[in-house]
Amino acid sequence: MSSLSVYHVSSPDLPNKVLTHFDDIAATLAEQGIRFDRWQAATRIAPGASQEEVISAYQEQIDRLMTERGYLTVDVLSLNHEHPQKAELRASFLDEHRHDEDEVRFFVAGRGLFNLHIDDYVYAVLCERNDLISVPAGTAHWFDMGEQPNLVAIRMFNNPQGWKASLTGDTIASRFPRLDD
Structure with missing residues (x-):
């Protein structure tokens, strides 16, 4: 089940709030400029599907978002x-960093934990x-796929070469729970 835990930076062991209802998660993140949405595949996706098959199953939603936000490339x-x-x-994803472009991820299968550091709060999604999830350009964040990753995610980029991370140098990520905690 998707969830959002909101922490004050001074209390990484105790969230101020924990949300599990989609509408509550989406509304809370929208207040911070973060897009959180749900998509359904147009066709069934078999385990081990190729990149082309995965993209094809979500082509309508991908095309709409790419047109709306100007994304140039998509991969899996x-x-x-x-x-x-x-x-x-x-x-490579566990240290706090920023990107010069949006970071867009759609989870076809599996899971991952995005931590967004905005002002004095960490939003663990x-x-x-x-x-x-669409994290706007310049938002400090880190991502955890867990010690035993299991995920298939569609990624969209403004830059055809993909995104580059710029580390913030802040060690905040080491103080907050990881995916497997």
């Missing part, structure tokens, strides 16, 4: 617990199957 990230570089990939 697929990771599981057998991936030989799972630890390195996880580590557990995204699961059918969840779309």
Whole structure:
């Protein structure tokens, strides 16, 4: 089940609020400029589907969002617990960073934890199957796919080369719960 835990930066062990109802999560994130939505596939997606099959199942929603927001490219990230570089990939997202463009992820399968550092709060968004999150450019955040990742996510970019992360240098991410905690 998707959830949103909102923490004050001074209390990483105790959230101020925890939300599990979609409308509450979406409304709370919208107040911070974060898009949270749900999509359904037009066709059934078989385990192990190719990038083309995954994109095809969501083509209408992808086209609409790409037109609306000016995204230029789309791809599919697929990771599981057998991936030989799972630890390195996880580590690359765990430090707080920013991007010069939006970070858009739609979870076709599996889950991941986006932590958004906005002013004096951290918004920990557990995204699961059918969840779309769009983190605006410049928003400080980190992402955890867990020690044993299992996710298939559609990604959209403004830059055809994909996004580049700029580390903030803040160690805040190390103080907050991880996906497997």
